[in-house]
Amino acid sequence: DAMVIQNPRYQVTQFGKPVTLSCSQTLNHNVMYWYQQKSSQAPKLLFHYYDKDFNNEADTPDNFQSRRPNTSFCFLDIRSPGLGDAAMYLCATSTAGERHNEQFFGPGTRLTVL
Amino acid sequence: AQSVTQPDIHITVSEGASLELRCNYSYGATPYLFWYVQSPGQGLQLLLKYFSGDTLVQGIKGFEAEFKRSQSSFNLRKPSVHWSDAAEYFCAVGWGDMRFGAGTRLTVKP
Numbered sequence: 001d002a003m004v005i006q007n008p009r010y011q012v013t014q015f016g017k018p019v020t021l022s023c024s025q026t027l028n029h030n031v032m033y034w035y036q037q038k039s040s041q042a043p044k045l046l047f048h049y050y051d052k053d054f055n056n057e058a059d060t061p062d063n064f065q066s067r068r069p070n071t072s073f074c075f076l077d078i079r080s081p082g083l084g085d086a087a088m089y090l091c092a093t094s095t096a097g098e099r100h101n102e103q104f105f106g107p108g109t110r111l112t113v114l
Numbered sequence: 115a116q117s118v119t120q121p122d123i124h125i126t127v128s129e130g131a132s133l134e135l136r137c138n139y140s141y142g143a144t145p146y147l148f149w150y151v152q153s154p155g156q157g158l159q160l161l162l163k164y165f166s167g168d169t170l171v172q173g174i175k176g177f178e179a180e181f182k183r184s185q186s187s188f189n190l191r192k193p194s195v196h197w198s199d200a201a202e203y204f205c206a207v208g209w210g211d212m213r214f215g216a217g218t219r220l221t222v223k224p
Contacts, residue, residue, distance in 0.1 A: 102163060
């Protein structure tokens with residue numbers, strides 16, 4: 001089945017220790033998104049890639065970076081995680097065009113910062 | 115300003131009862147409208163979507179939603195709730211990108 005995969009599902013890191021979260025997709029979608037979702041809150045868009053074009057949300061902290069080496073993979077790098085970065089991180093994909101807003105989500109990675 | 119409002123933070127219904135979750139939006143034009151469901155510790159699953167055409171849309175798991183332009187609403191309904199429907203429900207609207215409402219947590223009583 002075509003799908004969006006996130007690894008790992010659970011990630012524990014230490015305060016200030018860099019961490020990378022991974023997302024891969026078999027849908028061949030050209031748009032990939034990263035969301036941060038804190039407990040009992042709505043997902044908040046961090047950034048997205050339209051093919052290789054990177055689009056950063058204005059209020060996304062510099063501590064968050066992303067890489068998309070190819071169509072299938074996208075990574076979220078948190079350079080120096082703080083306690084406030086503990087959250088669920090959701091990856092999503094979509095196709096460009098009229099229906100490009102329909103997004104397909106992965107299961108998420110829950111990040112714990114000690 | 116563009117916004118999505120889900121007025122109910124938490125709703126409790128009895129199993130077998132009907133359900134309606136409210137969603138209101140504020141946009142310059144009719145956006146694309148979505149309802150997603152999220153079970154604890156899981157990603158978001160699309161229940162249904164509205165782009166154009168018939169204002170009553172059917173989704174998965176027996177859910178439906180009705181788009182009312184005059185009220186800027188897109189309320190989600192289900193005639194008979196099952197215990198497995200307990201989850202968080204998010205309304206989302208998009209016009210170039212997607213914005214989520216704050217979510218409504220549904221509890222189902224036996």
